[in-house]
Amino acid sequence: MSLYQAPLKDMQLLVGLAVAKAGLRDLPELAEFDDELIGAVLEEAGKFAQGELAPLNAVGDTQGCRFDNGKVTTPEGWKEAYQQFCEAGWMGLALPADFGGQSLPKFIAQPVNEMWLSANLAFVMFQALTQGGSEILLHFGTDEQKARYLEPLISGRWTIAMALTEPNAGSDLGALSTKAVPQGDGRYLIKGQKIFITYGEHDMAENIVHLVLARTPDAPAGSRGISLFAVPKIRIESDGSLGEANDISCTGIEHKTGLHGSPTCSISYGDNDACYGELIGEENKGLAAMFVLMNEARLSCGMQGVSIGEMGYQRAHEYAFERTQGSDFETGKQRVLIAHHPDVARMLLSMRSEVMGLRSLGYLIAALIDKADFTGDAHERRALHARVALLTPIFKAYATERGNLMAGTTIQVFGGMGFVEETGVAQLMRDARITTIYEGTTGIQARDLVFRKIQSDEGAAINALLNEIRTLAESLRSDSELAGLGQLLGDICTGVANAVAPIVNRDGANLLQLNAGAVPLLEALGTLCCAWQLAELAQVAQSRLSEGQDPDYHRNLMALAKFYFAHSVPNIAARLATFRQADAGIEQYRFDI
Amino acid sequence: MSLYQAPLKDMQLLVGLAVAKAGLRDLPELAEFDDELIGAVLEEAGKFAQGELAPLNAVGDTQGCRFDNGKVTTPEGWKEAYQQFCEAGWMGLALPADFGGQSLPKFIAQPVNEMWLSANLAFVMFQALTQGGSEILLHFGTDEQKARYLEPLISGRWTIAMALTEPNAGSDLGALSTKAVPQGDGRYLIKGQKIFITYGEHDMAENIVHLVLARTPDAPAGSRGISLFAVPKIRIESDGSLGEANDISCTGIEHKTGLHGSPTCSISYGDNDACYGELIGEENKGLAAMFVLMNEARLSCGMQGVSIGEMGYQRAHEYAFERTQGSDFETGKQRVLIAHHPDVARMLLSMRSEVMGLRSLGYLIAALIDKADFTGDAHERRALHARVALLTPIFKAYATERGNLMAGTTIQVFGGMGFVEETGVAQLMRDARITTIYEGTTGIQARDLVFRKIQSDEGAAINALLNEIRTLAESLRSDSELAGLGQLLGDICTGVANAVAPIVNRDGANLLQLNAGAVPLLEALGTLCCAWQLAELAQVAQSRLSEGQDPDYHRNLMALAKFYFAHSVPNIAARLATFRQADAGIEQYRFDI
Secondary structure, eight states: OOOOOOOOOHHHHHHHHHHHTTOTTGGGGGTTOHHHHHHHHHHHHHHIIIIIIIHHHHHEEEEEEEETTEEEETTTTHHHHHHHHHTOOOOTTTGGGGTTTTOHHHHHHHHHHHHHHHHHHTTTTTHHHHHHHHHHHHHHHHHHHHHHHHHHHHTTTTTEEEEBTTTTTTSSSGOOOOOEOOOOEEEEEEEEEEEEEEEESSSSSEEEEEEEEEEEETTOSSSGEEEEEEEESSSOOOOOOOEOSSEEEEEEEBBSOOOOTTTTEEEEOTTOOOOOEEEEEEEEEEEHHHHHHHHHHHHHHHHHHHHHHHHHHHHHHHHHTTOBOOOOTTTTOOBBGGGGSHHHHHHHHHHHHHHHHHHHHHHHHHHHHHHHHHHOOHHHHHHHHHHHHHHHHHHHHHHHHHHHHHHHHHHHHHHHHHHHGGHHHHHHHHHTTTTTTTTTTTTHHIIIIIIIIIIITTTTTHHHHHHHHHHHHHHHHHTTTHHHHHHHHHHHHHHHHHHHHHHHHHGGGGHHHHHHHHHHHHHHHHHHHHHHHHHHHHHHHHHHHHHHSHHHHHHHHHHHHHHHHEEEEEHHHHHHHHHHHTTTTTTTTTTTT | OOOOOOOHHHHHHHHHHHHHHHTTOOOHHHHHHHHHHHHHHHHHHHHHHIIIIIIHHHHHHHOEEEETTEEEEEOOTHHHHHHHHHHHOOTTTTTTTTOOOOOOOOHHHHHHHHHHHHHHHHHHHHHHHHHHHHHHHHHHHHOOHHHHHHHHHTSSSEEEEEEETTTTTTOGGOOOOOEEOSSSSSSEEEEEEEEEETTTTOOOSSSEEEEEBBOOOOOOOOOGGGGEEEEEEEEEEEOOOOEEEOOOEEEEEESSOOOOOOOOOOOEETTSOEEEEEESSSOOOOHHHHHHHHHHHHHHHHHHHHHHHHHHHHHHHHTTTOOSOOOOOTTTTSSOOOOSSHHEEEEEHHHHHHHHHHHHHHHHHHHHHHHHHHHOOHHHHHHHHHHHHOOOOOOOOHHHHHHHHHHHHHHHHHTHHHHBBBGGGHHHHHHHHHTTTTTTTTHHHHHHIIIIIIIITTHHHHHHHHHHHHHHHHHHHTTTTHHHHHHHHHHHHHHHHHHHHHHSSSGGGOOHHHTTTTTHHHHHHHHHHHHHHHHHHHHHHHHHHHOOOHHHHHHHHHHHHHHHHHHHTTHHHHHHHHHHHHTTTTTTTOOTO
16 A cells, blocks of 8 residues: 655645735745746655655554653654654744745645645644744744744754643633743743643654743733743753753653654643743733744644545545445446445545645635735735634634544545554544644634634625635636536625624624534535635636646546535535524523433 | 443433334233333343443453454453343343243333443444344244254353455455355355454353355355355254364454454354354345344444444533533633533534434334334335335434544544543544444445335335325424424425435436435435434423423423524535535546546
8 A cells, every 4th residue: 555645736736826816926035936946845845755754654653652751752763754854954944044944935835734744643743833833933032032942943953842731721721820930030930730732742852942831920810811931841051052951841641542653741840949931922922922823733733634634535545446346336347446336436526625625725825824924015914814814713623624524434435444453544533533622622713713703803804705705706607617616606605694794793693603603604614615716726727628738637626626516515505504593402401400 | 430321211201202103002912011111121221231331341442352372352351241241131132032032122122222332332242243143043044043043142152243244245245255065964164264253253152153154156146146154163062062163263353443342353264174054044045134134233233323422422411511611602701611612512412412313213213123023914014114124224324424423522522631542532433433334334325225225116115204204394383382393394305305206216317426426315314314303302392391291301302403403404405405416526537547
């Protein structure tokens, strides 16, 4: 069995479209990042993902991490792969060249990230942490702090750990109780227990910089009293060299159903009252800083859904073209490949269409962030930020929910063999299961969508999105082949606009309904976003087809859109119907009897 | 944490309704099985499930089975629990008293079965095998064979193993190649390799009777040339005592993602050309015999979906009322129980409503089988068989698909803690994953539904079902409180009738569409069946409420129906829309580029 093939052709197509849609083609700052360079980077990353990371994926799952007396040992080969990853410069791909990075735009980093996540999700979790942690330092760190941390992080000599969760503070970070007491010399004494810290302790790097959320003595209660501290595992001397161990101890790692290769640590800070850290950004503004990383992490998390779906599709596709079973549904011919059974083809296309729609959305978001970074027009930047802010919870939650279902579909294609661990597809299901939970559960993303992304700007961002999709729908309608998709897409936009109106009109809003219906609404919008991306892709494919380019490939893209509109788009109306009456039965129900 | 509480109140209610609906109340043969007796049996079973089986569930998952040199050792406590199970008479609950069973009707055995499956699915898999295997022997065995096998099986001294699958014959049993050569003395020499044999080897009983599908030398190719043989692990002397070991060897057990406590064996028959078995039923009629067991197994499998959903609901409910996190959505009060978050309440009610709808369906099917067994009216018997035959694939596939989703929802309610194995809910997801595959995948159930259950009788059974649901819808419409549900239910029946018309009308049928749309159609019918059951339940609840009975409980049942009609029923129209255009994109798509 082949482990993973980087889908370079799909990637390059979708990166190109995202760049064009975001209006990045004409930016002189990005002129050097032409198709050729993009292709070269993707190809190199693909080789590394296939050749180095994918073979370690099952190793990580089987061996897991070992915890012994405060030390964590990563699986066989992890350490060497980490060295290679850093030496090849992948860690700093989208981080500033000033600190040793490569300053590539996000629209290239996103597909590269996708390959790491497909090839070995558990392994590569350190990378999003270093990326996000470095961005926090870039935004909120002093020049001295940037100088102290960034180069070692980007080179991979040190890694980042994010210490947020406490046993009683998970989704609700405002409830955390870790203390930080100023020592008058710029240092803070940190004391508290944190859990669920990815790569909080490991054996791959010289040092680990813990970014710890904690409260100073006079901090206000709740989320307005949280500050962010950099707390190194090994103390850093003024010349940047490493000194003595800080008072940090790893007290255990979780025994998880998936992601065995990624150590999830419980950490105790300041057991001996000698754990020192320094403040990053302003006091009591820790959550705002953390949101820089969180938004980054949510995008990466959404890509995990895509990556798991892609892996699942590849494995299922391969198996469906190897395994013979049953007879042909039309001719009755015996022992056909299972791919020829329409139900198996349906499962394969459901995965393929969702992966392409979600991937396209993920790449678009990355390109929009790049565009916002480079545009000089403040109005445009605001609109871009609003678009990204709207799409982020949809992408994070919907892609990971679908990723879970796609992992299940993969196992279903494998039949009984999928239930046997050696096949490797059960690992996809187990690994995927956390993606709808960490970095904000699906429920939290949905609340964010309804209240912060739709209600708080009175529907401006959602209406702008719907208008853009309507414009596409209009242009599809004039095409004989794609008119049906255009008609449907336009109708859905009307349905969505009607459904969200009560959110914006606060007076008429039924709070129970909006809260209970948030997830169904998010699912409707997630499906709409995929439909939008796939319809646009079909339009591009048709135009290229008319120029005679790569007919099989482009015909497939058109078929994919038609499949998605028949198999997934009908769910939008259903989810909107549920959203509108989501409080039904809930208020009356008494759980306590 | 509590492990499992048998939901006796719900069970007794739904058994009572199923008995009434199936018209079993007036049967003199069943007069002794009154509410009191039912209640007593359920209570005893509940105690055993909670007290003996549930505590071993995590043990089985953690330890798994051990394979060593042909021997399989079950997890700690398994053997003792098996002894107790048999001694208490649970094995033969629904098997004839003539052979040591208790001759209870299926409508009581079904909820009892549900409890075993909830408490410890991996453990109790032997029970459905003995039940189904015994029914094969009762139907197809000679008097001598019944005398030989049934008492030891029902007492639990021996167990049954079903040896169907071969590496190249899974869903397509017609492809199997195991040989059976007659020896002229009534014995057959068996030779072949079988895989995926549940409890094919274990240490809990004195002997294991393998029911092996094999081909005699002159058998026709395909599924018409398969015969069924009883092949004991230890040879049986003419006086019924055990003799020497037969030539059967277990070559390994699977390393599965779930059901660790249930050994899934590879077995080699006749390595030394000394594996003897005897024919059960007629030569070349093995598949027909196997279908007796298969129908039994499919019902049991559907109950697994219910059982997993019930377990998941109980665990999620308990956690949601222990865990505080976040603030109240209306008052802003800090640190509320997560059950008070509308999205968590939504998840809980989605599980609760599906479990109640599916459980009601499962109990109804059992009662209809009982009714068919007892009715003297051949016409009625045929109609009952047709109804059961129609509902079986829907129940098997839909309940297990929902069971998988409910296991995922349980983990989602637990958040990060759900991903940690010690919580025990990840096991639900892992165990559940095989249920949509074994005993016929969801795709196979859906084909069975479309072609054998709807098309082959020209829609008679489905139309009879729709008419019954329409009658309910009509009577709901005259009730002010439930009129909305009645209206919807009636509309759905019209939608389903329109959608299935092309199946019955063979001329107009598009084979690709029917095959690719079979699963979406099955999902639509599964949801309709739950809606039907829940609407009927709401009607009963309202009538009892008007009599002042248990108002909180009955109000909850009405709320549950309203919730389901808002949250799940809208999916029916979506799935039907997909069914109607299920070929879209599939024919055009080329996987080979």
